[in-house]
Amino acid sequence: MERHHLRDILPIIEGYEKESGSLIPVLHEVQKKIGYLPKDVQEFIAEELGVPFSQVYSVVTFYSFFSMEPKGDHTLAVCTGTACYVKGADELVEELKEELDVEEGGTSEDKKFTLTTSRCVGACSKAPVMMVDDEVYGKLKPDELTDILKRYR
Amino acid sequence: MPRKEILICAGTGCLSAGAEEIEEKLMDELWEHGLEDRYPVKKVIKKTGCMGPCNKGPMMIIQPENTFYGDLEPSDVETIVEEHLINDRIAFNLLVDDYEGNKVEKFQELEFIQGQRKVVMRNSGDIDPSSIRDYLEQDGYRAAKKAVTEMKKDEIIQEIKNSGLRGRGGAGFPTGLKWEFTANEDADQKYVVCNGDEGDPGAFMDRSILEGDPHSVIEGMMIAGYAVGADQGYVYVRAEYPLAIRNLRKAVRDAQSEGYLGEGLFGTDFDFNVEIRVGAGAFVCGEETALLSSIEGKQGRPKYRPPYPSTKGLWGKPTVINNVETLANVTPIIQKGAEWFDNIGTEESSGTKVFAVAGDVKETGLVEVPMGMTIEEMVELAGGVADDKDFKAVQIGGPAGGTIPEKYIDLPIDYDSLEEAGTIMGSGGFIVLDEDNCMVDVARFFLDFTQEESCGKCPPCRLGSKRMLDLLEKMTQGEAEPGDIEKLEDLAETVKDTSFCGLGQAAPNPVLSTLRFFREEYEAHVYEDECPAGQCKALMSTFVINTDTCVSCGKCAEVCPVDAISSEDDVYEIDPDTCISCGQCAEVCPVDAISQGGEK
Numbered sequence: 001m002e003r004h005h006l007r008d009i010l011p012i013i014e015g016y017e018k019e020s021g022s023l024i025p026v027l028h029e030v031q032k033k034i035g036y037l038p039k040d041v042q043e044f045i046a047e048e049l050g051v052p053f054s055q056v057y058s059v060v061t062f063y064s065f066f067s068m069e070p071k072g073d074h075t076l077a078v079c080t081g082t083a084c085y086v087k088g089a090d091e092l093v094e095e096l097k098e099e100l101d102v103e104e105g106g107t108s109e110d111k112k113f114t115l116t117t118s119r120c121v122g123a124c125s126k127a128p129v130m131m132v133d134d135e136v137y138g139k140l141k142p143d144e145l146t147d148i149l150k151r152y153r
Numbered sequence: 154m155p156r157k158e159i160l161i162c163a164g165t166g167c168l169s170a171g172a173e174e175i176e177e178k179l180m181d182e183l184w185e186h187g188l189e190d191r192y193p194v195k196k197v198i199k200k201t202g203c204m205g206p207c208n209k210g211p212m213m214i215i216q217p218e219n220t221f222y223g224d225l226e227p228s229d230v231e232t233i234v235e236e237h238l239i240n241d242r243i244a245f246n247l248l249v250d251d252y253e254g255n256k257v258e259k260f261q262e263l264e265f266i267q268g269q270r271k272v273v274m275r276n277s278g279d280i281d282p283s284s285i286r287d288y289l290e291q292d293g294y295r296a297a298k299k300a301v302t303e304m305k306k307d308e309i310i311q312e313i314k315n316s317g318l319r320g321r322g323g324a325g326f327p328t329g330l331k332w333e334f335t336a337n338e339d340a341d342q343k344y345v346v347c348n349g350d351e352g353d354p355g356a357f358m359d360r361s362i363l364e365g366d367p368h369s370v371i372e373g374m375m376i377a378g379y380a381v382g383a384d385q386g387y388v389y390v391r392a393e394y395p396l397a398i399r400n401l402r403k404a405v406r407d408a409q410s411e412g413y414l415g416e417g418l419f420g421t422d423f424d425f426n427v428e429i430r431v432g433a434g435a436f437v438c439g440e441e442t443a444l445l446s447s448i449e450g451k452q453g454r455p456k457y458r459p460p461y462p463s464t465k466g467l468w469g470k471p472t473v474i475n476n477v478e479t480l481a482n483v484t485p486i487i488q489k490g491a492e493w494f495d496n497i498g499t500e501e502s503s504g505t506k507v508f509a510v511a512g513d514v515k516e517t518g519l520v521e522v523p524m525g526m527t528i529e530e531m532v533e534l535a536g537g538v539a540d541d542k543d544f545k546a547v548q549i550g551g552p553a554g555g556t557i558p559e560k561y562i563d564l565p566i567d568y569d570s571l572e573e574a575g576t577i578m579g580s581g582g583f584i585v586l587d588e589d590n591c592m593v594d595v596a597r598f599f600l601d602f603t604q605e606e607s608c609g610k611c612p613p614c615r616l617g618s619k620r621m622l623d624l625l626e627k628m629t630q631g632e633a634e635p636g637d638i639e640k641l642e643d644l645a646e647t648v649k650d651t652s653f654c655g656l657g658q659a660a661p662n663p664v665l666s667t668l669r670f671f672r673e674e675y676e677a678h679v680y681e682d683e684c685p686a687g688q689c690k691a692l693m694s695t696f697v698i699n700t701d702t703c704v705s706c707g708k709c710a711e712v713c714p715v716d717a718i719s720s721e722d723d724v725y726e727i728d729p730d731t732c733i734s735c736g737q738c739a740e741v742c743p744v745d746a747i748s749q750g751g752e753k
Contacts, residue, residue, distance in 0.1 A: 126207070
């Protein structure tokens with residue numbers, strides 16, 4: 001495991017009870033800190049919390065929020081909920097694929113953006129909606145996307 | 154004179170529309186106009202939770218006069234400060250229009266608000282959710298105090314039973330009964346869990362409650378905890394709701410430091426604490442046993458019931474698990490009594506329900522209405538179908554629900570009527586579909602959702618949802634064969650009957666309800682290679698140019714996104730194999746020489 005990862009992870013784990021129930025909160029925090037959850041990091045967490053590695057791995061692969069691959073600096077999540085679907089979310093996804101030259105789930109070559117789709121973010125009145133990290137952009141048109149990306153470049 | 158307050162909606166919808174810029178601009182303007190003494194920023198500006206009419210955001214209400222300004226731009230703020238605050242005149246041009254186009258002055262006069270009855274959303278949009286003071290001013294934690302210090306445990310459960318409160322998260326199980334099961338268990342440890350894993354696409358009331366009035370949920374949990382004998386609560390919130398998580402965390406911290414959570418509450422020996430658990434993006438975790446597994450740090454896969462969580466839940470201990478909206482109903486019931494609550498709504502479905510109205514209506518957002526309001530009344534509340542289109546159907550209950558056609562437009566919205574019509578209340582998504590929506594494609598959309606969210610534990614759901622999706626895709630792609638409708642129907646019935654958990658059992662509902670009410674649309678796709686709504690591109694005939702009227706201007710060839718139009722000696726032609734039937738050529742043609750009707 002990379003040394004700086006160890007330095008980042010230890011203080012996080014120390015804040016939790018060493019039990020199975022702490023696993024998902026720990027994974028959230030670690031991913032937020034280092035961006036992803038590579039296998040050696042998972043092994044370390046398993047050992048520290050005293051849960052089987054198989055459980056950690058099964059949890060990381062089960063939940064769509066966790067990633068074993070490094071992500072871009074910013075995550076674009078186009079909502080594909082019902083209201084956004086009705087209002088043309090697929091056009092946004094197509095436009096972003098073209099603009100960033102990535103497939104869904106992929107990260108752009110400059111490592112700036114990871115393109116994902118998300119389940120309903122609950123901003124249905126603003127459909128179609130895209131989240132850039134924690135920021136919500138609503139009533140989007142495909143031709144507005146370039147400008148939004150510019151703000152994060 | 155009552156204190157002047159400027160409420161700015163800071164729910165997720167309004168934030169995405171730019172509420173923060175409005176707030177910053179307002180602070181600047183107050184400062185620049187030297188109003189800091191009269192209107193000290195910290196006292197006069199209040200950021201609230203969701204006000205309801207989300208597509209009017211960003212919005213503000215100026216109190217005490219209740220003036221409502223919506224669709225705000227930062228530049229409007231200057232006008233409001235100068236006109237409303239300095240000159241004491243309504244900034245008429247910034248008032249929003251009603252459905253007839255007349256200006257509306259006060260928030261309560263909006264048609265969208267008038268038909269509502271706020272019980273759960275009583276504080277949202279009115280108080281600052283990050284301030285426990287605000288909550289206490291609205292009689293916050295009084296009901297908990299009353300329950301803990303004046304009521305016996307079985308009295309509380311009886312009160313909830315008498316109120317007729319049923320679970321707001323989906324199936325509508327009587328809440329009091331659930332509590333009683335757990336209360337009757339003899340155990341050293343019990344839990345109260347709040348299900349905030351609101352995953353139905355198109356529903357966001359739980360998010361808005363957690364964002365706009367988090368203490369009301371904590372108080373509901375505390376009363377449940379006291380009644381069943383639990384001292385620990387967990388709120389499970391979706392990771393997709395960062396603001397709800399933030400506001401809830403603040404609320405828990407404040408309640409702890411003010412002595413409303415912790416040990417020896419209200420001077421008794423009752424202890425209660427709340428922890429927050431954040432989901433990680435799995436729809437199936439809305440299913441109660443899967444949610445409990447997730448809190449335990451495992452994959453969110455459902456378990457077999459019985460035993461139900463009420464007897465054997467979190468860490469194997471008796472656990473009450475209620476949805477956010479259900480818990481937010483508890484405080485007013487304890488405060489005002491079961492009878493008051495039972496008098497709202499219908500006989501079998503008492504109280505109110507919050508709906509997230511979206512889709513093809515004029516006004517979208519959150520509404521809270523008494524149970525039993527008809528579909529038609531709901532659509533009217535939202536201003537009717539947008540863009541002068543015709544109403545076709547409403548989708549209620551999300552991926553577990555169904556689609557109700559126009560002929561049932563006077564159906565009252567309550568648990569039992571909806572079930573008879575082949576859908577469920579679900580968490581309360583209410584998506585209006587106009588004539589342009591293809592019902593086969595709507596079913597395909599929901600199956601695409603459920604097959605991806607299927608946890609994979611049981612084959613009927615894992616494989617069945619995938620096969621149903623395959624069939625629906627064949628239909629929308631124009632590749633279906635005779636017999637596919639029957640196959641789909643058979644498969645849907647099987648998946649419904651044999652799936653392990655609620656997700657799988659309900660997954661076929663969108664298919665079954667559209668088959669029930671819109672079978673002719675399926676038949677048109679399969680037997681006539683037609684999409685009556687004109688949505689399925691693969692089924693639309695290609696465009697052709699009428700060479701007699703064509704003036705050879707070449708505009709069509711310029712706009713064609715797939716270069717399907719070529720010319721030889723100024724005679725233009727569309728290649729039917731390349732044409733994707735987008736219709737852009739017909740739109741630009743100055744002499745209307747292009748129309749549909751080519752070979753598919």
